[in-house]
Amino acid sequence: MQTPGGHRRPSGSQERPRDTRYTLRRLWGYLCRHRWMLLAAAALALASNLLALLGPMLSGLAIDAIGTVPGQVDFPRVFFYAGWMLAFYLLSALLGYLFSLLMIRLSQRVVRQMRGDLFSHLMDLPVRYFDSHQTGDIVSRISYDIDTVNTSLSSDLLQIGTSAITVVGSFGMMLAISPALLAVFAVTVPLSILWTRYMTRKVRPLFSRRSAELGALGGLSEEAVSGLRTVKAYSGEEAVTARFDAQDKRALDAQYAADYYGTMTGPSVNFINNLSLTLVSVLGATLFLFGKITLGNLSSFVLYSRKFSGPINEIANIASDLQSAFAAAERVFRLIDELPEPADAPDALPAGAVRGEVELDRVSFGYDPTAPVLKDFSLRAPPGSLVAIVGPTGAGKTTVINLLMRFYDPQSGEIRLDGRETRRITRDSLRRCYTLVLQDTWLFSGTIAENIAYARPDATREEVVAAAKAAHIHRFISQLPQGYDTPLTGDEAAISRGQKQMLTIARAMLLQSNMLILDEATSNVDTRTERRIQGAMRQLMEGRTCFVIAHRLSTIQNADVILVVKDGRVVEQGDHASLLQRGGAYAELYWAQFQ
Numbered sequence: 001m002q003t004p005g006g007h008r009r010p011s012g013s014q015e016r017p018r019d020t021r022y023t024l025r026r027l028w029g030y031l032c033r034h035r036w037m038l039l040a041a042a043a044l045a046l047a048s049n050l051l052a053l054l055g056p057m058l059s060g061l062a063i064d065a066i067g068t069v070p071g072q073v074d075f076p077r078v079f080f081y082a083g084w085m086l087a088f089y090l091l092s093a094l095l096g097y098l099f100s101l102l103m104i105r106l107s108q109r110v111v112r113q114m115r116g117d118l119f120s121h122l123m124d125l126p127v128r129y130f131d132s133h134q135t136g137d138i139v140s141r142i143s144y145d146i147d148t149v150n151t152s153l154s155s156d157l158l159q160i161g162t163s164a165i166t167v168v169g170s171f172g173m174m175l176a177i178s179p180a181l182l183a184v185f186a187v188t189v190p191l192s193i194l195w196t197r198y199m200t201r202k203v204r205p206l207f208s209r210r211s212a213e214l215g216a217l218g219g220l221s222e223e224a225v226s227g228l229r230t231v232k233a234y235s236g237e238e239a240v241t242a243r244f245d246a247q248d249k250r251a252l253d254a255q256y257a258a259d260y261y262g263t264m265t266g267p268s269v270n271f272i273n274n275l276s277l278t279l280v281s282v283l284g285a286t287l288f289l290f291g292k293i294t295l296g297n298l299s300s301f302v303l304y305s306r307k308f309s310g311p312i313n314e315i316a317n318i319a320s321d322l323q324s325a326f327a328a329a330e331r332v333f334r335l336i337d338e339l340p341e342p343a344d345a346p347d348a349l350p351a352g353a354v355r356g357e358v359e360l361d362r363v364s365f366g367y368d369p370t371a372p373v374l375k376d377f378s379l380r381a382p383p384g385s386l387v388a389i390v391g392p393t394g395a396g397k398t399t400v401i402n403l404l405m406r407f408y409d410p411q412s413g414e415i416r417l418d419g420r421e422t423r424r425i426t427r428d429s430l431r432r433c434y435t436l437v438l439q440d441t442w443l444f445s446g447t448i449a450e451n452i453a454y455a456r457p458d459a460t461r462e463e464v465v466a467a468a469k470a471a472h473i474h475r476f477i478s479q480l481p482q483g484y485d486t487p488l489t490g491d492e493a494a495i496s497r498g499q500k501q502m503l504t505i506a507r508a509m510l511l512q513s514n515m516l517i518l519d520e521a522t523s524n525v526d527t528r529t530e531r532r533i534q535g536a537m538r539q540l541m542e543g544r545t546c547f548v549i550a551h552r553l554s555t556i557q558n559a560d561v562i563l564v565v566k567d568g569r570v571v572e573q574g575d576h577a578s579l580l581q582r583g584g585a586y587a588e589l590y591w592a593q594f595q
C-alpha cells in the first residue's frame with residue numbers, strides 16, 4: 001500500500017540554467033528588504049575604502065619629502081605624512097571591521113528569510129511535487145544550497161562591494177597623478193575583463209551541474225539510509241555502495257570540472273595584471289627621466305595600480321565562488337517558483353458543519369492524464385455509512401483517497417460532499433473534515449504525548465490517555481520509563497511497527513471530524529490485537545462516514561457497502577452477504593483468504 005501519492009520518481013538531475021540576471025534580481029530583492037542595513041554597510045565600505053585610498057598618496061608625499069639628495073631629508077614632514085597614514089589606515093581598518101560585521105548579519109537575515117520562504121513554500125506544494133522529486137534532493141536545497149548562498153553573500157558580496165570602491169578610487173587617483181601612465185591599463189584591463197567574462201560563462205553551467213549532482217547524491221543517500229534494513233536483508237550493500245560510488249564519482253567529476261575552470265581564472269587574470277605592473281615600471285621610469293613625474297608620484301602610482309588591479313584579481317578569484325552561489329540560489333529559487341497547489345476557486349467556501357454524505361460521480365483520473373487510473377468511477381456514501389474499498393494491488397484504491405482528500409483533482413466527473421462539489425469548498429477546510437489513518441505511520445521527533453496530540457495540540461493529558469486506552473496502546477506506554485513523555489527520536493528500534501500504528505490510531509481517536517479514512521490502518525497489527533481494538537474502532541467510526549481500505553477482508557464484513565475495484569472501475573458493490581451470494585470477484589477474493 002502506498003501513502004496517498006506515495007510513488008516516487010527520481011528528479012531529473014539536470015535543470016536548465018536560468019540567466020544570471022534573473023537570479024541576481026531575485027537575490028537583490030531579498031537584500032532590499034534590509035535596505036537600511038545595506039545602505040549603512042555601503043556607507044561604511046565607502047568610508048573605509050576612501051580612507052585607505054589616501055595611504056598611497058601620503059606615502060608618495062613622504063617619499064618626496066625624503067628628496068633625492070642624501071643627507072637632506074625633511075624628517076618632520078616625513079613623520080607628519082607617516083603619522084597621517086597610520087591614522088587613516090587604523091580608522092579604515094575599524095570601519096572595515098564594522099562593515100564585515102554588518103554584512104554577516106545581513107546575510108544571516110537574508111538566508112533566514114530565504115530558508116523560511118523555501119520551507120513554507122514547500123508546505124504549499126502539491127503532493128504531486130513530492131511524488132516526482134527525490135526527498136534528498138529537496139533537503140539538499142534547504143541545507144547545502146542555502147548555505148552556499150550564505151557564504152557567498154557574507155564574504156563574496158562584501159569583497160565585490162569594497163573592491164568596486166577601491167577600483168574606482170584608485171583609478172581617479174592615478175588619473176590625477178599621470179594620465180599618460182594610465183594608458184597602460186587601456187590594454188590590460190579590457191584583456192582581463194574579457195578573459196574573466198569568458199571564463200565565468202564557461203564555468204557557470206559546470207556549477208549548476210555540480211549542485212544537481214550533489215542533490216542527486218543526497219537523494220541516493222537518503223534512499224539508502226531510510227531503506228537500510230531492506231538493503232541489508234537483500235544483501236544489497238555492495239550494489240547500493242556501487243551506485244553510491246558511481247554517483248559520488250559523477251558529483252566529484254562535476255565538482256572537479258567546476259573547480260578546475262574556477263581556479264584557472266584567478267592565476268590567469270593575475271598574470272595579465274602583473275603585465276601591467278611591468279609596463280608601468282618601464283613607462284614610469286621613462287617619464288621620470290624626462291622630468292614628467294616625481295619619484296614620490298611614481299611610487300604612489302605603482303601602489304594605486306596594485307590597488308586598482310588587486311580587486312580585479314580578487315573578483316576573478318571569487319567569480320567561481322559566485323558561480324557556485326548562483327547555481328545554488330537558482331536551485332533554491334526554482335523550488336520557490338514551483339507552482340503551489342492551485343488557489344481555491346473564487347467561489348469556494350469553507351466546508352462548515354458537514355453531515356458526511358460523499359459522492360463520486362463518474363470520476364476519471366490519471367496521474368498522467370493520458371493514462372487513466374480511475375475510469376468512470378462512481379460511489380455514494382450516505383452520512384454515517386461505512387464504505388469498504390477492496391480490490392487487487394494497483395487497482396486504484398489509494399487513488400480514490402487521494403481524490404477525496406484533494407491531493408489530486410479528477411480530470412472529469414465530480415466529487416461532492418453533502419451535495420456540494422468539493423472544488424467549491426476550500427481545500428484546507430475540506431481536509432479538516434477527514435481524519436486520515438494510513439498504513440505508513442508518520443511519527444515526528446517529539447514525545448509520545450505530542451505525537452498523539454499532533455492534530456489537537458490543545459488536548460489535555462487526560463484526553464491523550466483516553467485515546468491511547470481506546471487504541472489499546474496505553475499499557476505499553478505506561479511501561480516505558482518516561483511513559484507519555486518518552487521522546488520518539490530516530491530510534492526506530494524502541495517501538496514496533498504495530499505499536500506505531502496504534503499510536504496513529506490513538507491520534508485519530510482524538511479528532512472529532514465527521515469522516516474517517518482508514519487506508520490499511522491496521523495492517524501491521526496482529527489479528528488478536530486488531531480484534532481487541534475493533535470495539536474502539538467501531539466507536540471511532542460511530543456516526544461518521546468511513547472509508548476503509550483493507551486487504552484483510554475479515555475487518556470489513558460489517559461494512560454498509562463494499563466496493564470491489566478492478567483496473568480503476570467499480571466491478572461489484574453491495575454488502576458482504578449479498579456479494580458472497582453473488583459469487584463474483586468479491587467472493588473469489590474472500591474464499592481465497594479463508595479457505
Ligand SMILES: Nc1ncnc2c1ncn2[C@@H]1O[C@H](COP(=O)(O)OP(=O)(O)OP(=O)(O)O)[C@@H](O)[C@H]1O
Binds near residue numbers: 007400
Ligand atoms: N503518484 C503517482 N504517480 C503516478 N502513478 C501512480 C501514483 N500513485 C499511484 N500510481 C499508479 O496508479 C495505479 C493505482 O495505484 P493505487 O495506489 O491507487 O493502487 P491501490 O489499489 O491502492 O494498490 P495497493 O493495494 O497496492 O495499495 C497504479 O498503477 C500506480 O502505479
